[in-house]
Amino acid sequence: MTVTNLFDDLRARADGENFTEIMSREGVCIERIVSSGQSTPPDKPHRQTHDEWVVLLAGSADLRIEGEAERNLRPGDHVFIAAHRAHWVTRTAKDEPTIWLAIHFS
């Protein structure tokens, strides 16, 4: 699917969390993520092998990164998540889509 507008095609609402690659090139991948109420199970943190920068563009979420205080994210808030660092999205809005833009550095 080509997404020319990050706020369009929010089909994820019915189908669970949705991932769309916007652009990929050596060392960098730009991805849109649409959440609709999902959260990370406490015993199954995300933990990836690459650094990631992410900004919340719409909706709201709570994010916990290993060793840091939990943060409530509103549109525009951005976060750097270092490789191998466990993190949990402990809440995403249930009444509206939560749209993230993630830059993955591989």
Next chain:
Amino acid sequence: MTVTNLFDDLRARADGENFTEIMSREGVCIERIVSSGQSTPPDKPHRQTHDEWVVLLAGSADLRIEGEAERNLRPGDHVFIAAHRAHWVTRTAKDEPTIWLAIHFS
């Protein structure tokens, strides 16, 4: 200046176009740009030596890229601008800040 929220600290309104580096690492720079009515002079196009991906997050703008039709950009619209390609932001909103997020690939 550290900007932890892309929609905060929009001091550019009074001072012309404003550029804030959000993050920089080998090969990639993430930058926020805040425009407040500026446009590119027809005889002085932007033309950079690296590829750029940019998304308009707030406000509105018209963008012309050499060899392509002019586009009216609304929040969420994203564009890839290849290195060395002349481009002009022919309009940005005068009544509200226009916020861009640019990923520069060096």
